[in-house]
Amino acid sequence: MDSFFFNITDTKYKRTELFKGKEGYLNRVDISNGIVFLESKLVQYTQEVTLENLDRMLLFVMVKKGTLTLYDRLSQKEMRVKDGEIALYVSSKQDMTLTIEKSKNSDIFILCIADFFLKRYLSAGENEIIDFLYHELQKDVSLKIIDKQPIDALSLYIVEKILNVSVTERMQSIRAEHRVIEFMIHRFSLLDYFSEEIDAISLELAAKAKAILLQNFISPPTIESLAHLCATNESKLKKVFKKVHQTTLHAYVQKLRLDEANLLLKEENLTIGQIAK
Template structure:
């Protein structure tokens, strides 16, 4: 089967021809054409038994692209950019590896990761790893759309390749919830486009907050070290109730505890231990405001046998005790 190519060419949009993925061109397309009015397009790519669905929602100045599918064996799609733009890329599930054809650059984006990407005439290949549920959301906009992103790009030159650059950001709970809403919006019809556009703007705002609250490292870490940090994060995410000790966690991802602690801090601006506590508190907060589950049950489900310890930890994070938050929710 002939492999499709990801062409970044705005002329293809305006002429009405279909291409697999992103089409953004600052000079020709962002001031007029498809971005002037909200539009939707859908495409399904078949690779033997694997299937990749691409939904595109175009608005004035921004474009939302959602990738969903089931990948039974690794598929690869060539990438050919011919324009310059920025994107916010959020991987909810699955793994995508981007490789350059012009240098040894390789970027691995795993589940629950987020990156600010700068594209400029990039030529490479996207590799989609086998997964039952691939879900990726990308919000694209022209360079200069927001000075905050331009400033970050100017400050950080650690992750550049020929025509491509990425800056990782902490993908916090509010951002993950926005991504969920974009993938599965609770509304349909004309209201759906208004909803999606609003959520996209909210996600852009949350991304700015996230990136400006984390340090931009001048030296960075290698993609291999970053990948290990994300692997460790995923292990912690799947074992919040009983997470492995630092040494055991480091062994699981193929490094030592000192190196992992340092790389984890660089990538996520926190330690593995503090990450577990923060995620427990975020989950506790969601349970409290969305369910009638008892506080003691919530605490136990998150690994706290001592309700008093759980309450004091929660208070340190949110400035309110769990029971007070529950009473406030019921009163409202």
């Protein structure tokens, strides 16, 4: 089987049309050796992509509109990512079909990251999610879901920046790769990996609070309101959130705001005053 990624001697930024018609398009973009993304916008059309490779890779699947079905022939399992969701999968070998289901409008982004790209950033930290994912990829796993969440504004923003790198722009690979790394950092920061045992009830409570804050960090609910939404009391919520996420509720909201502000400063050339508004 061929590799899904570049050959070692072919490392130029490359855009390939896999499908184009009146119904829309499906493009493949090779950013650099070890980073590939598929992007599709279709109207009332079903499109399939077959993967038959022996690559160890992460797959980020973001579905703004429509539904993407992943059918893994090796395990004979079918998984779906639906409208407004973003999911992360690991796969150490591929014999699968990705199907963009027919819908009124579909808007789908799939980012594939090779394990040898991840290997550059291993830290051997006890709770480092990137190390955990890399070691998962060394196992014999055809397709395994790691995480699925609603699409957040910051992920959407960074993906738009990845898509907007022009093939005529200078240093396309390094610009796009930089934005992919920003995307990975953000998505990994939203994942929870723990070396210590934490009970399922605490994990569920912390995850629910985190999801609410992720969708409302610009105007977050008060701790009292958040506790009510999570069907618990303020004291328990603060204690559990700190134990699970190793940060306070306030600090987590501030981090989300700071991440977005830094991107706006860097990418949109806005002033600090404009961002504060």
